[in-house]
Amino acid sequence: MSKPxxxxxxxxxxxxxxxxxxxxxxxxxxxxxxxxxxxxxxxGLPNQSEGTAADLxxxxxxxxxxxxxxxxxxxxxxxxxxMLHHARxxxxxxNNVRFHDASLTxxxxxxxxxxxxxxxxxxxxxxxxxxxxVLVQVRCCLRAGGRFLGIVPAMDGVHYWTMLLLDRALxxxxxxxxxxxxxxxxxxxxxxxxxxxxxxxxxxxQHFWQPFEIPWRLEKAGFRDVRIEKVLLPWDHFRLREDFxxxxxxxxxxxxxxxx
Ligand SMILES: C[S@@+](CC[C@H](N)C(=O)[O-])C[C@H]1O[C@@H](n2cnc3c(N)ncnc32)[C@H](O)[C@@H]1O
Numbered sequence: 001m002s003k004p005x006x007x008x009x010x011x012x013x014x015x016x017x018x019x020x021x022x023x024x025x026x027x028x029x030x031x032x033x034x035x036x037x038x039x040x041x042x043x044g045l046p047n048q049s050e051g052t053a054a055d056l057x058x059x060x061x062x063x064x065x066x067x068x069x070x071x072x073x074x075x076x077x078x079x080x081x082x083m084l085h086h087a088r089x090x091x092x093x094x095n096n097v098r099f100h101d102a103s104l105t106x107x108x109x110x111x112x113x114x115x116x117x118x119x120x121x122x123x124x125x126x127x128x129x130x131x132x133x134v135l136v137q138v139r140c141c142l143r144a145g146g147r148f149l150g151i152v153p154a155m156d157g158v159h160y161w162t163m164l165l166l167d168r169a170l171x172x173x174x175x176x177x178x179x180x181x182x183x184x185x186x187x188x189x190x191x192x193x194x195x196x197x198x199x200x201x202x203x204x205x206q207h208f209w210q211p212f213e214i215p216w217r218l219e220k221a222g223f224r225d226v227r228i229e230k231v232l233l234p235w236d237h238f239r240l241r242e243d244f245x246x247x248x249x250x251x252x253x254x255x256x257x258x259x260x
Contacts, residue, residue, distance in 0.1 A: 010203070011079075011125070011126070011204065011205065012079040012080050012081075012103070013080075013203075014202065014203035014204045015078075015079070015080035015082075015083060015204060016080040016081050016082035016083065017082070017202070017203065018202055018204065019059075019060065019080065019082035019083045019085070019086055020082070022059065022060055022083075022086075025201075025202070026121075027233050027234075027237045027252075028234065028237070029120070029121070029151055029231050029233065029252060030062050030063075031234050033234045033235075033236075034231065034232060034233055034234050035230070035231065035232035036151075036231050036254070037229045037230075037231065037254040037256075038118070038120065038149055038150070038151055038231070038254050039066075041149055041256060042063070042066055042067070042070065042118070042149070043066070045070050045116070046070075047069070047070055048070060048071055048072060048115070049072070050072055051070075051071045051072055051073075051115045051116070052071060052072065052073045052074075052075070052113055052114050052115055052116075053067045053070070053071040053073075053074050053075070053114065053115060053116040053117070053118065054074070054075040054076075054077060054110060054114050054116070054117050054118070054141065055067060055074065055075070055076050055077070055118050055119075055120075056077050056104050056107075056117055056118065056119040056122055056134075056138065057077065057078055057104060057119055057120070057121070057122020057123075058076040058077060058078050058083070058084075058087050058122075059078060059080075059083045059086075059087065059120075059121075059122070060083055060086035060087050060090065061076060061086065061087030061088075061090045061091060062090075063118060063120060064076055064087060064090065064091050064094070064097055065090070065091065065094065067097075067116075067118070068091065068094045068096050068097050071096070071115070071116070072096060073096050073098065074096055074097045074098070075097075075098050075100060075110060075113075075114075076091070076097055076098065076099050076100065077100045077102055077104065077107070077110075078100075078101070078102075078122075079101065079102060079103045079104070081101060084099055084101055087099065104119075104122065104125075104134040104137060104138075105125075105130055105133050105134055105137065106137065107134075107137040107138065107140070107141050108137075108140075110141040111140045111141055112140070112141070112143065113141060113143075114141045114142050114143065114146055115142075115143060115146050115147070116146065116147050116148075116149070117138050117141055117142055117146070117147075117148045117149075118148075118149050118150060119138070119148075119149075119150040119151075120150060120151045121151055121152065121153055121252070122150075123135075123150060123152050123207075123209075124152070124153065124206035124207050124208075125207060126198055126205035126206065126207055128207060128217075131207060131217065132217060132220065132221060135217060135218060135220075135221035135223070136221050136222070138221075139221050139222045139223060139259050142258075142259035143259070144259065144260060145258060145259070145260075146258065146259045147256065147257070147258050147259075148218075148223060148255075148256070148257050148258065148259065149254075149255070149256050150254070150255050151231055151252050151253065151254050151255075152208075152209040152214065152252060152253050152255065153199070153206060153207075153208045153209060153252050154208065154209060154210075154211070154230075154250075154251055154252045154253050155194070155197045155208040155209060155210050156210060156211060157233075157250040157251045157252060158187060158192065158208065158250070160250055160251075161187050161238065161250045162183050162184070162187045162189070164244055164247060165182065165183035165186050165187055165240075166179055166180065166182075166183040168183075168240070168243055168244075169182040169183055186239055186240065192208075197209065197210065197213075209253060211228060211253060214226065214228050214253060214255050215228070218255065218257050222259065222260065223257040223258065223259060224257060224258055224259075224260055225256075225257055225258050226255060226256075226257040227255065227256045227257065228253050228254065228255045229253075229254045229255075230251040230252075230253065230254070231251055231252040231253065231254050232248065232249050232251050233249050233250055233251060233252065234249065235249045238250065
């Protein structure tokens with residue numbers, strides 16, 4: 001199976017290195033207190049007597065048991081060996097899940113085979129040309145009418161969180177400069193490149209998405225009927241949550257679209 005060129009091999013090693021700590025370091029959209037339209041859509045799919053799905057960038061495989069219950073065959077793809085190791089353990093006894101240690105930038109082994117593709121927080125390649133290459137690969141994997149569902153990390157969600165923190169600091173009487181410093185510190189701005197929407201942490205560099213970018217890139221790659229909806233994240237992933245529980249929590253973006 002082909003492995004990625006360019007700087008993606010470094011990213012594969014960095015994702016592997018974080019696998020053991022993944023749940024501690026990353027916001028979890030699968031928790032019962034999140035509002036996750038992707039889970040709603042997948043639960044709503046009929047149990048298929050035929051049908052093939054893929055979890056692209058499956059990580060430690062939280063979605064695989066549900067997909068395995070819905071589809072005859074499920075392909076679990078990830079380029080981080082340690083993530084796949086945990087995903088395999090989670091799926092012991094599920095005989096219809098096949099694992100692939102591969103980059104999403106080359107999915108030729110799945111072309112023309114999928115009825116559903118899912119990518120949860122894995123369309124994060126730091127170079128947007130890689131993201132665009134992946135989207136074309138996903139479209140080639142789907143049969144005509146096949147669906148593509150995903151979640152992408154939201155840049156505007158970080159701006160919203162920053163706004164809440166800034167207003168909180170000002171309400172407490174901080175001068176503007178101190179209030180901005182306080183908000184930037186609490187929202188961890190040191191890890192972000194806001195101009196080009198990147199988040200760098202423990203060697204992993206992730207692209208964050210703006211809502212307008214989602215239909216833009218999906219339609220460029222040939223997808224149609226693009227729909228987006230907020231994934232409301234659990235408040236207790238965020239500091240000082242007790243000051244904000246009457247507000248909407250920060251979000252990521254869910255998308256749904258189809259291949260023609
Ligand atoms: C934030 S994690 C999400 C994992 C999983 N989908 C979940 O929801 O828990 C992103 C995953 O995408 C994988 N990934 C990122 N870029 C990839 C690429 N170019 N090819 C294959 N996997 C990739 C990483 O290894 C990691 O497991």
